[in-house]
Amino acid sequence: MNPILELTDVTRVHGEGANQVHALRGISFTAHAGELVAVMGPSGSGKSTLLTIAGGLDQPTAGTVSVEGTHLGGLDLQGRARMRRTSIGYVFQGFNLIPALTAAENVALPRELDGISARAARKEARTALDEVGIGELADRFPDDMSGGQQQRVAIARAIIGERRLILADEPTGALDTETGEEILQLLRARCDAGAAGVLVTHEARHAAWADRVVFLRDGVVVDETGADRVDVLTEHAAR
Amino acid sequence: MSQNLSTSGGWRVALRLARREALRRKGQTALMLVLICLPVLAVSAAAIVWRTADVSSVEGIDRRMGSAEALIETSYADKIVQTPDPESGGYGIPGEKVNEDEVLDIDDLAAVRDVVGRDRPVTVFGRDSLGFRTDKGIGDFEAFTTDLANPVTDGLFEPVSGEYPPGPGEVVVNQALADRGPGVGDSLTAVRKRMDGTEQEFRLRIVGVAESAGSRGYPIAAALPGAFGKGEDTTGRWLVGGGPVTWDDVQALNEVGLLVTSRAVLNDPPTLDLDPTAVPSQDGIDDITMTVLALVVAMVLIEVVLLAGPAFAVRAKAQAHTLALVAAAGGTPRQARRTVLASGVVIGSVGGVLGVALGVLIGVLAVPIAQRFDQSRFGPFEVPWLLLLVVAAFGLVSALLAAVVPAFSASRHDVVAVLGGRRGEGSPSVRTPILGLVLLGGGVVSAVLGSAGGRDTAPLLIAGSAIVSVFGMILVVPMVVGLISRLAARWPLALRFAARDAARHRTRTVPAVAAVGATVAGVVALGIAVSSQEAANKDAYQPQLPIGYASIALGLDADRDAVEETLTRFLPGQGVQAVRGLQTSTEAGELEIEFTADGEAVMLDYWSSIGSPYLVGTEVPDFIEMDASERERADELLADGGLVLLRGADDDGPDAPEVQVDVRRYDPAGDEPKDLASATSKAGVVHVQRPTAPAPALMSPKVARSLGLEVDTVGLVLPGPVSESQEKDVQEAFGALAVQPYFYVERGYQADDAVQIIQFVLAALGAILMLGGTLTATFLALSDARPDLATMAAVGARPRERRRVAAGYALFVGGIGALLGAPVGFIPGLAISQPLTRHHETGVSSLDVPWLLIIAVVIGLPLLTAAAVGACARGRLPLTARVE
Known part of the structure; x- marks a missing residue:
């Protein structure tokens, strides 16, 4: 079974000469459909860089990244933007909703940017909001919502349009424990429904929701647990 | 004492913070400086040219x-x-x-x-x-x-x-x-x-x-x-x-x-106490001029403050987090206010001084250029330092005023909301738009009173109405921005985002919209005034001949041969037609003819551009235009040995089938006129096609004979066309003749070039101010919206989306400003056109609304600005700004 996200020997170097910082050093990493992978590690270990490169917001210095079989390195800015609209969804710690747009409009944003009609986009957005359990808040502005509600909107935005790769960067960081658990439950459910998820977190208990945990330190993978889950999935697919 | 010390100390800290902030955000500071500096620079340079061009008694x-x-x-x-x-x-x-x-x-x-x-x-x-x-x-x-x-x-x-x-x-x-x-x-x-x-x-x-x-x-x-x-x-x-x-x-x-x-x-002029009745004063500025001047200065100040306002609002917002932290640490709202006001002091004083310095430089360069366009020689180069000091102070005051609203808004921020990262402002006040509407009403009343007022009160009332209406408009802007942004739900994404974002950040949006509105109001008001005046001039114009025709009034002793030779030389091939008429200027004095019907004198226009008021012939000459039926009747009367009295198209009066003609002569000594001859003739009144007849009467040779008057060639008419250089040549040649004949070319009403130039300048000025206001607002908004644009990028916005958002901002700000400003401009515009164009006799006023100019300013300019902003804006979205 082909992975949804595949990073091969990815290196990312910031700066030049004496100021050079190696954020990632030859990392290889995969996430398959139905799999939630947690990425853990101390600050500066390269977790966030991994996520920005996986989403095409940044380019690796060396190595390749492919999403659903498409090499991001072979795409221009336009092409990578299209991938984010159609294949990759982001969830951030700070929610990153646009305060000037309603919940439904925030969720509909990738679809509208993709050029489908505003009416159709809004319909899809309502379905997505229903899926994350806040369909009734569709016309509220972010400033009038709680943190948990905002993050649900953000998840709805990340899954709209049948996107199969969800990249979540500390999605529970700004939430209380209970709400945080609910959000992770949502992410887990999306992955069980067929998406591939990458969850950057520094809390071990959140990693418990993942099928696999990858530990990073100084830009290299130092440990990986639960790889058997992938084997099970692969075998399942082969059958 | 301790209060004073703490006040000055508070200012010292505030000023230090403001100075640091100015150095830290160099791009934003440069923009603020430009906004304050430019008007100061322009006025300073103009003041230098004006003082240099003006030659004082001593200099002269x-x-x-x-x-x-x-x-x-x-x-x-x-x-x-x-x-x-x-x-x-x-x-x-x-x-x-x-x-x-x-x-x-x-x-x-x-x-x-x-x-x-x-x-x-x-x-x-x-x-x-x-x-x-x-x-x-x-x-x-x-x-x-x-x-x-x-x-x-x-x-x-x-x-x-x-x-x-x-x-x-x-x-x-x-x-x-x-x-x-x-x-x-x-x-x-x-x-x-x-x-x-x-x-x-x-x-x-x-x-x-x-x-x-x-x-x-x-x-x-x-x-x-x-x-x-x-x-x-x-x-x-x-x-x-x-x-x-x-x-x-x-x-x-x-x-x-x-x-x-x-x-x-x-x-060393002596101090005098002259009786003002003995010496009529010629200098000094009267109260009305002074007041109108003060109102103009106020308008310019408003415009500068409004243009600079968004920059100060954004600076205050950038400081909001710091101010909230200060408040959390026990700072008072007053200290927060002072910190933002200090930005105004720093930017205003630097901008003022810089503006004056650059103004002097521009003045030095501009004086020789201005001299080239002026026939009088300028005086020695002069820098009016006192005036420039006032202008620099103007820069400081405008910056300070621009910082006032953001300062108060900053001091009222919800500390928790700011620290929690919520970026919006509170909901708008309900009282403000009501006050705005009241002021607009006051503006309309003042305009109506002014339009009916005389030349002494009208300027004050109308200028006052302009100021009051603009203030009213400014107060209504927040409400209108809010209302229109609510309509945005079905708009395209970029415009919807721009509209909602603009409404959320009112302290930034309102001054920008108001600046555009005030500009458009000014352009519309002046445009209506200028066009109406032009329309009044056009209405008052009375052509003397059919368009294109030229006439020569020969007068007594004119050398007809020399005149005709000149015409053949400069206007070859034109069918020169001799005009036969009674020579009313004679050696013995001026002749006057009175026509009486039924015992009453027939009132006629009494003037002529063709040599004589009384033309003689057997048919109506073609240069007198009249309807075919009228011409037929007139030709019959003349052929029949009668007399035709000519009336303007709009003049009324009874027909005169028979008139008595009395000829009198005024001798040069100015004694009582002497009756010369009388006759009775068959006659008729016919109307010409123009408001005034080119001559009062046409008579048949028989009538002239019966009066015993000499008929002569009194003038020449040619159908043209005569170019302006040909006209100049003929005039110059006639100037050399012993008796200079009167040469006239009818070109119809010639629109004053100045009007077109003024309209163009108005549109250009409007465009510059609108572009300036919209550009600053848009780019400030874009820098403010950076996190949102980064989010858009993260969910897959195309790189050019930023351009669309920029154009959306520009369209929103420019469009609302123009839509609000145009009706506000109509208030003083319609009012001023009344006293400006009122005919001194008939009391009729002219009104001409320059729709093309208004459409260009209200619809064309916002679209053009949006296109320009969209084209200039960097397309690329910030990518990783928010990905922690």
């Missing part, structure tokens, strides 16, 4: 009297009272006017010496308007007669080449005259035309070229007294040397009716 001494101590002129009174400078201050005549022959003649040097002292050097300084022969005919020039070799005249002229005229047969000319014909070594033929039609010619040898100290561009020549003969006006003008002419001397000369401009008095 040399160009008025050379090196002399005083310029003495005769007045037509036996005694006068004058101000220190009679040219700018005026003079009065408390005594009697005296007969012309008693006035001191220019040759009466001795009489002047009697008063000023026999040992003083005195020289004649005459000036006259004369003609000079060119290849085509005669041109005009200003002739000075004085002895340029006399040291008292030093400074009147600046020699360029050659020498001053040593003898009476020689002349020195300026370059402008030399360019039009004869040069050094050639001879100048000066022509003096007398009232009685005779001319005198003087051939003078040009011995040099010299420029007048006062004027340039207009032909000037100078020769010794008597070189140009003597004209009708022999008013004495003399230059006096030999020591200062004191105020006492001046008053002594006034006693004998002499007017004096004295160097000593101008340099």
Whole structure:
């Protein structure tokens, strides 16, 4: 079974000469459909860089990244933007909703940017909001919502349009424990429904929701647990 | 005391913070400086050009009297009272006017010496308007007669080449005259035309070229007294040397009716308490002008404050987090306010000083350019420091005012919301738009009163209404922005985002929208005023001939052959038509004809551009336009030996089937008119197609014969077309004839170029201000919205989405501003057009709304600005700004 996200020997170097910082050093990493992978590690270990490169917001210095079989390195800015609209969804710690747009409009944003009609986009957005359990808040502005509600909107935005790769960067960081658990439950459910998820977190208990945990330190993978889950999935697919 | 100390200490901290912030955000600071600096720079440069171009009494001494101590002129009174400078201050005549022959003649040097002292050097300084022969005919020039070799005249002229005229047969000319014909070594033929039609010619040898100290561009020549003969006006003008002419001397000369401009008095003018009824004041600014000027300054201040407002709002918002932290640590709202106001102080003072400095620089460069467009010579370069200080203070005040609203808004921020990262502002006040609507109502009332008011009250009321309406509009803007953003739900994404974001950040959006609105209001108001005035001029215009036709009124003693020869030479192949009519100017006096029907005089227009009011012929000439039926009737009457009275198209009156014609003659002595002849004739009144008839009456040769009057060719008419250069050539050629005929070309109403230029300048100014206001607001909004744009990028926005958002902002700000500003501009615009165009007799006003200009400004400009902003904006979205 082909992975949804595949990073091969990815290196990312910031700066030049004496100021050079190696954020990632030859990392290889995969996430398959139905799999939630947690990425853990101390600050500066390269977790966030991994996520920005996986989403095409940044380019690796060396190595390749492919999403659903498409090499991001072979795409221009336009092409990578299209991938984010159609294949990759982001969830951030700070929610990153646009305060000037309603919940439904925030969720509909990738679809509208993709050029489908505003009416159709809004319909899809309502379905997505229903899926994350806040369909009734569709016309509220972010400033009038709680943190948990905002993050649900953000998840709805990340899954709209049948996107199969969800990249979540500390999605529970700004939430209380209970709400945080609910959000992770949502992410887990999306992955069980067929998406591939990458969850950057520094809390071990959140990693418990993942099928696999990858530990990073100084830009290299130092440990990986639960790889058997992938084997099970692969075998399942082969059958 | 301790309160004072803490206040000054508080300011010190606030100013330090503001200075650091200014250095930290260099791009934003540069933008704020430009907004404050530009108006200061423009006004400073203009002030320098204006003060330099303006020649004060003292600066103008040399160009008025050379090196002399005083310029003495005769007045037509036996005694006068004058101000220190009679040219700018005026003079009065408390005594009697005296007969012309008693006035001191220019040759009466001795009489002047009697008063000023026999040992003083005195020289004649005459000036006259004369003609000079060119290849085509005669041109005009200003002739000075004085002895340029006399040291008292030093400074009147600046020699360029050659020498001053040593003898009476020689002349020195300026370059402008030399360019039009004869040069050094050639001879100048000066022509003096007398009232009685005779001319005198003087051939003078040009011995040099010299420029007048006062004027340039207009032909000037100078020769010794008597070189140009003597004209009708022999008013004495003399230059006096030999020591200062004191105020006492001046008053002594006034006693004998002499007017004096004295160097000593101008340099040190006495304080006077002149009776204002004796000396009519000519200078000083009246109250109305002053008030209107104050209102204009207020409008400019509002505009500058509004334009700079968004920048200060964004700066305050950037500081919001710091201020919230300060508040959390125990800072008072007042301290927060002061910190934002300090930005105004820092930017305002630097902007003011920088603006004045650059203004002086621009002024230095602009003075020689401005001189090129002005015929009078400028005075010495002058920097009005006091005025520039006021202008710099204006910069400071405008920056401070621009910071006021953000400062108050910052001091009222919800600390928790700010620290929690929520970025919006509270909901708008309900009272503000109500007050705005009240002010708008007040503006309308003031405008209505002003439109009905006279020339003294109208300007005040209408200018007041303009200010009040603009203030009202500013207060309504927040509500309108909110309402329109609510309509955004179905708009395209970029525009929807821009509208909602603009509504969320009112302190930034409102001044920008208001600046655009105030600009559009100004353009619309001035546009309506200018167009209406032009419409009034057009309405008042009365063509004298069919469009394109030309006429020549020959007058008595005209050399018809020479006239026709000139026409054949310059206008070959044009069917010149002779106009036959009664010659009303005769040797014995002026003829007047009265037409009476049923015992009452028939009222007719009494004027003509074709040589005579009474035309004679057997049919109506083609240059008198009338309906076919009217023409048929008139032709029948004339063929039948009758008489046709002509009325303007709009004039009413009864027909006159039979009229009595009485001819009277006024003799030159002005005695009672003498009845000359009477006759009764079959007649009819016909209407011409124009508001006024080109002549009052057409008569058949039979009627003229029965009155015993001589019929002659009184004028010539040709159908044209006559180009402007042909017209100039003909005029110049006619100028050379002994009796100059009156030549007229009917071109219809000629729109004043100035109107089109003013409209263009208005549109351009509107465009610049709108572009400025919209651009600053848009780019500030974009920098503010960076996190949102990063989010958009993260969910897959195309790189050019930022451009669309930028254009959306520009369209929203420009569009709402224009839609609000246009109706507000109509209020004073419609009002001012009334008193401005009111006909002094009929009381009818003209109104012309320049729709094209308004559509261009209201619809075209916002679209153009949006397109320009979209094209200029960086397309690339910030990518990783928010991905932690």
